[in-house]
Structures are given as C-alpha cells and as structure tokens.
Amino acid sequence: MNKRFRIISLIMSVIISAGLCGCNVSVKLPQEDKGAVPGSEDVTLTGGEYPFYLGSTDNESTIRLYFTDEGRDIPYIDADTAGELIERMFHESNRDGGFDLTVSTDGNVATLTRENSSSMKIDTENDVISFEDYDSFFTPSWSDTVIDTLEHYGTINCLQINEDRSYSCKGSGVEIDLEKYGIDLIGKDGKCYIPLQTVSDIALSLPCYVSLIYNKEAVYAVEFSLEDNKEFISKSYSVGKGKRSRALADFSYGELCMIMDCFYGLKESQEIEEFDRFFLKTGLKDRLLSEDPEESAEALAKFLHVYLDDLHSFYLNNSYLAGKDFKAYKDFGSSYYSYVTTRERFIKARKEQYPDVVPGYEEIDNTAYVTFDEFYALKEGTDYYKEPPTAEAKDTVGLLLYAFGQITREDSPVENVVLDLSLNGGGDQTTTCFVLSMILGGSSMTIKDTLTGAYVHECFKADANLDGVFDEKDSLAGYNLYCLGSPLSFSCGNMAVSELKDSHIVTILGQTSGGGTCIVLPFTLADGTLLRVSSCRRLSHIKNGAVYDLDLGIEPDIYIGKPSEFYDREALTSYINGGGI
Numbered sequence: 001m002n003k004r005f006r007i008i009s010l011i012m013s014v015i016i017s018a019g020l021c022g023c024n025v026s027v028k029l030p031q032e033d034k035g036a037v038p039g040s041e042d043v044t045l046t047g048g049e050y051p052f053y054l055g056s057t058d059n060e061s062t063i064r065l066y067f068t069d070e071g072r073d074i075p076y077i078d079a080d081t082a083g084e085l086i087e088r089m090f091h092e093s094n095r096d097g098g099f100d101l102t103v104s105t106d107g108n109v110a111t112l113t114r115e116n117s118s119s120m121k122i123d124t125e126n127d128v129i130s131f132e133d134y135d136s137f138f139t140p141s142w143s144d145t146v147i148d149t150l151e152h153y154g155t156i157n158c159l160q161i162n163e164d165r166s167y168s169c170k171g172s173g174v175e176i177d178l179e180k181y182g183i184d185l186i187g188k189d190g191k192c193y194i195p196l197q198t199v200s201d202i203a204l205s206l207p208c209y210v211s212l213i214y215n216k217e218a219v220y221a222v223e224f225s226l227e228d229n230k231e232f233i234s235k236s237y238s239v240g241k242g243k244r245s246r247a248l249a250d251f252s253y254g255e256l257c258m259i260m261d262c263f264y265g266l267k268e269s270q271e272i273e274e275f276d277r278f279f280l281k282t283g284l285k286d287r288l289l290s291e292d293p294e295e296s297a298e299a300l301a302k303f304l305h306v307y308l309d310d311l312h313s314f315y316l317n318n319s320y321l322a323g324k325d326f327k328a329y330k331d332f333g334s335s336y337y338s339y340v341t342t343r344e345r346f347i348k349a350r351k352e353q354y355p356d357v358v359p360g361y362e363e364i365d366n367t368a369y370v371t372f373d374e375f376y377a378l379k380e381g382t383d384y385y386k387e388p389p390t391a392e393a394k395d396t397v398g399l400l401l402y403a404f405g406q407i408t409r410e411d412s413p414v415e416n417v418v419l420d421l422s423l424n425g426g427g428d429q430t431t432t433c434f435v436l437s438m439i440l441g442g443s444s445m446t447i448k449d450t451l452t453g454a455y456v457h458e459c460f461k462a463d464a465n466l467d468g469v470f471d472e473k474d475s476l477a478g479y480n481l482y483c484l485g486s487p488l489s490f491s492c493g494n495m496a497v498s499e500l501k502d503s504h505i506v507t508i509l510g511q512t513s514g515g516g517t518c519i520v521l522p523f524t525l526a527d528g529t530l531l532r533v534s535s536c537r538r539l540s541h542i543k544n545g546a547v548y549d550l551d552l553g554i555e556p557d558i559y560i561g562k563p564s565e566f567y568d569r570e571a572l573t574s575y576i577n578g579g580g581i
C-alpha cells in the first residue's frame with residue numbers, strides 16, 4: 001500500500017516498474033565464530049565519527065559508531081545517540097516537531113522517554129528491548145489515537161479529522177528478546193549500546209519509513225517512498241563487492257528473523273509460527289546464512305517473491321557487498337504472475353477504448369467518470385484554496401476537487417458518478433481518506449496492529465467545495481454512486497472499495513478486489529540489503545464491533561466479466577441508466 005505504496009517492478013521487464021509470541025522465537029545461529037559474548041564490562045569497544053546522510057549526500061552530518069568486531073561490520077551506537085537519532089527522524093522525516101525524547105540510564109538499563117510519557121527500555125543485561133505501549137511510543141505527537149492512520153506528514157488543509165467519532169484501543173506491551181536472535185546489547189562504563197541496525201528496524205522503519213544502510217564508510221538514511229531513491233542508495237556501493245564475514249552473515253540472518261517474527265502482518269494467515277523454523281523447513285536457512293552476498297540475496301528474493309508471494313513484500317536493493325548490478329530475483333509466485341497477467345489484460349482493454357490516455361475526468365451523457373490508478377499525494381506547498389485545481393491537476397486530491405466542481409456546477413447534467421479504481425494499486429493514505437470523504441460526505445479508516453493488538457478507527461471530513469467550511473455540501477452522496485473494482489484494486493485501492501461498499505450508498509461494479517490488507521514496510525539488513533514486507537499495521541474494517549482484515553478482497557454488487565466491459569463507457573452508461581450492458 002502504504003502508506004504511499006504501489007506494486008513496484010514486480011517481475012523483471014513484464015512487471016510494473018503479536019501477540020508477542022512471535023517475537024520470542026529462538027534462532028540457533030552458528031556459535032563457533034562469535035568469540036567473546038558482548039554485554040559485559042570485558043568487551044572492548046572501538047569507535048569513531050562517520051558521515052551520516054539523510055535522504056541525500058547534500059544533507060550530511062556525523063554519527064559516532066562503536067564496534068566489537070575487528071572487521072567493523074556491525075556498528076553500535078550508545079543510548080543517547082539512539083535517542084537523538086530517533087528524535088531527528090521524527091523531526092525531519094515525519095515533520096513532527098512535538099516529538100521529544102529524554103534518555104536516562106540506570107545500571108544496565110537505558111530508558112528513552114517521550115513527551116507523552118511512553119517509554120522504550122534497553123536492557124543490556126538480558127538483551128531485551130521493551131515497550132509498555134509500543135504504539136503510543138511511536139504515534140505522532142499531534143495524534144489523539146494510539147495509531148496514526150494518515151501519512152507521516154499528517155493531514156492536508158482540505159481534510160479534517162473528526163475527533164468526536166474517532167477512537168482507538170491500546171494493545172499489549174512488547175518485549176523483544178534479542179538474545180534469542182543472536183543480537184547482543186552491551187553495557188559498559190555506565191552506558192548502554194545497541195546495534196545501529198536494530199535501532200533502524202525497531203525504531204525507525206515503521207514509524208518514520210526510514211531505513212539505515214551502513215557500508216563501513218558512512219551511514220545512509222533512506223526515506224522510503226513511491227519514488228525509488230536509486231541515485232542516493234547507489235552511493236552505498238562505493239566500497240566495492242566482497243564477501244560477508246561470518247559475524248555479518250549471522251547477524252543479518254538473526255535480524256531478518258526478528259523483523260519477520262515481530263513485524264510481518266500475515267504470519268497467521270500464512271500459518272508461520274516462527275521464521276527460523278520456516279527457513280529451515282524450506283531449505284532457505286543455509287543460503288540466507290551464506291557468506292556469499294549473491295547467494296544470500298537470491299535466497300532472500302525467493303523467500304519474498306515465491307514463498308510469501310503477497311504482492312507487498314519485495315526485494316528492493318542489493319547489499320553493498322553484492323553490488324548494484326547483481327540481479328537477485330529470477331522467479332515469482334503465482335500471486336505475482338496472476339497480478340501481472342491480469343493487469344496486462346485490463347491495460348490492453350483500456351487502451352482499445354483510450355489509445356492515448358484515459359481522462360481523469362470524463363462525462364458521458366448524464367454520467368461522470370473519475371479515473372486514477374494511484375492515490376497520488378498532494379505535492380508539498382500546493383494550496384488549492386489560493387489556486388483552484390484544473391483538469392491538468394497531477395495529484396489525486398486536485399483531480400477529485402476538479403471533478404467535484406464539474407459534477408456540482410450550475411446546470412450540470414450529471415446524475416451518476418463512477419469512480420474507476422479498476423487499475424488502482426494503492427498509494428497515499430491521507431489522499432485515500434480525502435477521496436472517500438468527498439464521495440461519502442465523511443470517511444473512516446481502521447488499522448489493527450498485529451504485534452500489539454491495538455487498533456484505531458479514525459474518521460474524516462473533506463472540504464470538497466473549498467469554501468472553508470466542512471459541512472453537508474462537501475459530498476457526492478446525493479448522486480447515484482458507483483465504483484469499478486477489479487483484482488488490480490490493491491492495498492489502498494482495495495481499502496477504498498471496502499469503505500465504499502460498507503457505506504451502502506455506492507454500488508460496486510466489476511470483480512473481487514485484490515486485497516493487500518497490510519501497510520507496506522521497508523527494512524534493511526545489516527549488510528545493506530533493502531527489502532519491504534507487509535507490516536504489522538493491517539488495514540481493516542469494523543463489522544458489528546469486531547475488526548476484520550481485508551486481504552481476501554471485496555466482492556462486487558454487480559459482476560462484470562470481461563475487461564473490455566469495464567472501459568466501454570457508452571455501454572456502461574447505458575447499463576447504469578437501465579438499458580443493459
């Protein structure tokens with residue numbers, strides 16, 4: 001989804017370019033080459049200042065790293081630096097100036113405490129990181145709910161949160177036993193030290209969509225978005241190709257098991273209890289532990305693309321040791337192939353009706369068609385109150401505002417409105433909330449955290465006519481409303497179809513939508529490999545007070561079998577008006 005995400009570069013040239021029990025799984029890593037076990041005063045730490053780049057090599061600062069291994073493969077940072085790093089990412093990446101951390105140390109335990117009193121504890125004696133309330137520790141400072149449903153930048157000026165109708169329920173505490181994954185915390189001279197990679201995976205990836213890459217020369221903080229920052233990431237390949245040390249291979253494997261056990265949101269439906277055991281059963285474990293970065297990359301790609309096969313989980317970039325030109329993935333699972341072949345059929349059918357480009361807004365007789373294939377975010381700095389959108393608007397908010405103005409204009413012939421999401425692969429959550437609010441006169445989004453059990457139901461209202469007032473005039477609910485959904489309506493596209501159907505005022509046309517219930521989440525391994533998975537944040541809907549996921553897709557009210565019938569709008573308009581398709 002994603003939180004800002006679409007299906008990116010799925011199949012080579014033909015594809016578009018926890019319950020805490022899961023966190024306490026024992027991962028048996030090779031022990032013979034680990035040497036002295038860190039976590040005591042006897043450990044020797046060496047360190048130094050390294051360049052730190054956030055999003056661009058133009059945004060340079062420094063970070064102090066510490067090492068216990070001679071190869072300097074696995075950097076540590078002290079708890080104070082961890083607090084500063086987390087706070088900085090919230091300020092600069094999330095634009096959350098109200099997020100504030102203080103760090104205190106008592107013996108072998110460092111405590112990071114937020115301005116909202118939520119805390120993160122780093123216990124170096126027991127190699128445990130714990131949270132009384134994981135969700136509250138990472139929720140934006142401006143949020144009244146324990147989980148934020150919007151993008152990291154928050155809301156936009158024409159979308160308002162309805163606090164009176166929004167609510168959330170806190171989850172259970174989280175205790176991540178790092179020792180069972182072969183990950184050591186260090187207590188020395190009154191300070192607590194934590195691996196940089198562990199900070200990245202536990203404290204930055206989910207709340208900030210920032211992943212850290214360390215390549216022995218510098219640290220690169222990659223801000224994940226729809227646009228791959230390939231040029232910036234390529235800087236990490238400067239050290240050249242090489243083998244992974246035994247320590248680095250072991251650590252990367254343990255970290256992979258930890259993030260999948262804790263943060264993968266489809267474990268239950270895929271019947272995976274623990275990923276170390278899963279890797280062993282599938283024959284992937286030895287390859288994932290290989291010192292050859294190409295062999296481990298191929299195994300990781302096969303795991304993500306063939307075994308998980310959930311369309312959100314994907315291998316993104318190679319380790320700096322494998323080099324940027326190595327092709328790690330060779331095959332894909334049936335879900336990927338089905339998605340791609342289905343997409344090709346739908347694109348072909350649409351091009352037969354619209355050889356150049358399908359218009360974002362189109363009127364046929366008394367029916368308005370609004371079409372967009374992704375929930376594109378409103379560009380920063382855009383203010384449609386000052387300069388109303390035109391038909392050329394590139395973002396989805398601008399398109400919908402323009403469409404609303406056309407549909408509701410004086411002497412408009414429009415009686416029916418069709419929202420075409422048949423090729424919509426997801427995108428920006430804030431934008432999704434705006435679109436649904438404009439159509440329905442108000443919208444909601446429900447997210448369940450599979451790691452903690454917490455959930456949120458947040459409600460919104462759009463100012464669709466841009467009069468500065470959020471009222472009953474900001475809705476298309478008085479029209480005959482339809483939505484075209486298909487197996488390609490994925491992630492936020494799938495969630496939108498669900499919300500529209502649940503409203504009981506929108507008729508869903510087409511085929512069962514594509515699912516994709518989990519918000520996508522980026523991670524890096526300690527060797528610099530970048531991947532994304534279906535996260536523990538699960539898009540859901542509430543039925544009779546219970547929270548259900550959306551991964552099986554949404555059945556249409558009226559089935560349309562042939563892709564060509566989705567885009568023959570003369571016939572579809574006739575059908576809507578009672579003439580038959």
